Amino acid sequence: MRLPPVLRRRGVLVVVTAVLVVALSTLAFRLWYLWPPADTSVEAGFARDMQTHHAQAVRMALIVRDRTTDREVRTLAYDIATTQQQQAGQMYAWLDMWGLSQASLGPRMAWMRQDHHTGAGAAAMPGMATPAQLKQLEQAGGKDAEILFLRLMITHHQGGVQMAQAAQRSSQPQVRRMAGAILAAQNAEIGLMRRMLTARGATETPPASG
The missing domain is CATH 1.20.5 (Single alpha-helices involved in coiled-coils or other helix-helix interfaces)
Known part of the structure; x- marks a missing residue:
C-alpha cells in the first residue's frame, strides 16, 4: 500500500x-x-573539584547507613552514594580522555573565580563538612545520626549547587548537562531533607548552646 x-x-x-x-x-x-579543555579551564576544574566534593558526600552517606535503621534515611543515603559515585566516575573519565591529570598544580576552586577582569583566585570548597563534624557523625547513632547527617548534607548539597551553577558557563554541552543534572537532583534532595528534619522535630540549624 x-x-x-x-x-x-x-x-x-x-x-x-x-x-x-x-x-x-x-x-x-x-x-x-x-x-580538549585546557588544564586551567572551567571544565577541568569542575571535573576535579566536584569529584572531591562528591567523595565526601558518598562518605557521609555510607557512614549514616551504618548508624541508623531508618528506611527513609538509608534509602536517601543509598541514592546519594550511587548517584554521586557514578557522576564522579564520569568526571574521572573526562579528565582521562582530555589527557589531563586528576589533580591540578594550581589552587583548588580557582575555576569558580575566573573572571575577565580579576583572573583566578583560590577559594574554599563550599559545603564541605569539617573533620570534627565527620567524626561526630561516625560517633552518633539512631535519630541523632539522622539529624546530623541531614543537616550536614543540606549544607553539602548547597555547596554542590553553587559549583554546578558555576559550571553551567562551560562551552561543553556534556559538562553543562552534568551540571544541570546535579542542580536538579540536589535541589530536590535539599527540599526532601528539610521535610525529613521537620518530621524529626529538628531544624536545619542546631539550637544555640548555653
Missing part, C-alpha cells in the same frame, strides 16, 4: 532530521576529544 504524499514527505523529513542529529552528535564528540 502506497502512503499518501504528505506522509511520505513527513517520513523523509524524520529520517533527514535523525541523520543530522547523529552527524552533529558525532561532530561534537570529535571536537570534545580532539580539542
Whole structure:
C-alpha cells in the first residue's frame, strides 16, 4: 500500500532530521576529544573539584547507613552514594580522555573565580563538612545520626549547587548537562531533607548552646 504524499514527505523529513542529529552528535564528540579543555579551564576544574566534593558526600552517606535503621534515611543515603559515585566516575573519565591529570598544580576552586577582569583566585570548597563534624557523625547513632547527617548534607548539597551553577558557563554541552543534572537532583534532595528534619522535630540549624 502506497502512503499518501504528505506522509511520505513527513517520513523523509524524520529520517533527514535523525541523520543530522547523529552527524552533529558525532561532530561534537570529535571536537570534545580532539580539542580538549585546557588544564586551567572551567571544565577541568569542575571535573576535579566536584569529584572531591562528591567523595565526601558518598562518605557521609555510607557512614549514616551504618548508624541508623531508618528506611527513609538509608534509602536517601543509598541514592546519594550511587548517584554521586557514578557522576564522579564520569568526571574521572573526562579528565582521562582530555589527557589531563586528576589533580591540578594550581589552587583548588580557582575555576569558580575566573573572571575577565580579576583572573583566578583560590577559594574554599563550599559545603564541605569539617573533620570534627565527620567524626561526630561516625560517633552518633539512631535519630541523632539522622539529624546530623541531614543537616550536614543540606549544607553539602548547597555547596554542590553553587559549583554546578558555576559550571553551567562551560562551552561543553556534556559538562553543562552534568551540571544541570546535579542542580536538579540536589535541589530536590535539599527540599526532601528539610521535610525529613521537620518530621524529626529538628531544624536545619542546631539550637544555640548555653
